[in-house]
Amino acid sequence: MIRVLVVDDSEVDRKIISFALNNADGIEIVGTAENPYVAKDLIKVLKPDVITLDIQMPRMNGLTFLSKIMEYHPLPVIIVSSYSPKNSVNTLRALRLGALDTISKPGLEYNLHEFSSLLVRTIRGASEAKISSPEKNGNPEFPQKAGRFSTSISAADLDSKVIAIGASTGGTRALEYVLKQLPSQLPAILIVQHLPESFTNSFAKRLNTHSDLQIAEATDGETVKPGHVYIAPGNKHMVLEKRLSKYYVKITAGERVHYQRPSVDVLFNSVAELKGLEA
Structure with a gap:
């Protein structure tokens, strides 16, 4: 059973995500959190396999919380957020910080059925990922550069x-x-x-x-x-x-x-x- 923690400040969105996942075989919502402070305590107690995380939240935004997750409790994280040109930079940054994938909330790119199907597939894939702490991989936002490859192509x-x-x-x-x-x-x-x-x-x-x-x-x-x-x-x-x-x-x-x-x-x-x- 894949244990999922949902972190989103919107009660409606928490219910939508929970409904989509609770109807899927082999996936269980073990908890929901309206902000990162609640989520931090639930991670320690519930030990989820995967976290879904919104970016735009009060008190502590999703990016700050994501960096803390990767530092102290490396886990597979899926960004579930509303896409727009305004927050595209933030979502790309989330991927560089270690989020495995991003999914748009229903109504923008996907209807509810498409969103549910994609979320389930993404959660199942994320549960198999091996996540390591940034300390083992260098700065998470700037991948280290090795020596450049040389080629001799006609x-x-x-x-x-x-x-x-x-x-x-x-x-x-x-x-x-x-x-x-x-x-x-x-x-x-x-x-x-x-x-x-x-x-x-x-x-x-x-x-x-x-x-x-x-x-x-x-x-x-x-x-x-x-x-x-x-x-x-x-x-x-x-x-x-x-x-x-x-x-x-x-x-x-x-x-x-x-x-x-x-x-x-x-x-x-x-x-x-x-x-x-x-x-």
Whole structure:
């Protein structure tokens, strides 16, 4: 049984989250807390396996509490919050502090049924994660930089090959770490990173400031070039297309795949169809 603690200042949202999880096999709500101070005591007593955490709360916000959880009681934490351009920076920071995933509350990206299904799947996945204290991994907000990788790729390969990467929401820190190490002389890199619509542009800009590669949110019809990284926009699928001898990215608003848009499967399938062994 997966034991979950819900931390949210809204009584309505606590009930919605609890209802979604209590109806799922193998998941039990062991407690709810209206603020981090109550949650701190419940963590010690109830010993939950996973915590759902809102960001915007009075007295102590979710980011401050998240940093304390990771320092003193490392646990899998899922951010369940309302997304908007205003709080996108905060949610990205939560991921860098150690949150495994973020889910929008129902009504913005998902209806109640979609929210419930996604939350259950996310909780089950998070319960298997191994969380360590920041002291073991350095500053949680700034992944340590190892020596940069060097490559010797021919000009022909730079133009003909493509690298495709997919990551769930909790993979933002890993993706940031990887891109910091890569040299500029690489084939084009296409990335699907599961993030809400208002986050991907600011995420791409942040990555670009710490990399030798040119990183940006992809735009429809854009030519794919070596040394460039294209991040799929939130809430849009990205596929690779070929016109004459050049490759382009196409941005579409197709159906969600496994509750995700953008979908890693959609990108990977398009790359495999066009590039085959060159991908």
